[in-house]
Amino acid sequence: TFAVMSSLVRVRSGDFDIKNALKLDDIKCLVDRNNYSFILPVNEVLKWSRVIVKEGYEYLVRNGVNLKKFNYKFIPDETTDMVFITSVSGEILAIASKQTSAIPFKNIRVFKNEAFKMG
Secondary structure: OOOOOOOOOOOEEOOEEHHHOOOHHHHHHHHHOOOOOOOOOHHHHOOOEEEEEOOOOHHHHHOOOOOOHHHEEEOOOOOOOEEEEEOOOOEEEEEEEEOOOOOOEEEEEEOOOOOOEOO
């Protein structure tokens, strides 16, 4: 037997559902009004663990230093392979990959923008 598909609509991809989708014209209208409420916080999209550095060590992370375990205030018992490294106040300092050594996380991308916070 042969078949022909005339249309296909993806209604879901992971956590994203077509019910929450916006059309490009809708996004343009929102942006024209300086309304960016449609942008999801990165931690809602990426389900990565959050690790928190002790106060005073933020500058090291921002300068690309991979910290030792004792420089972290909080590391969950179970962490994902990729993590958000944050300050105590929730500023995202870097994204990192989990390591199995004295340095538990290797910085992949460091963020210098202090306004980048967890949602």
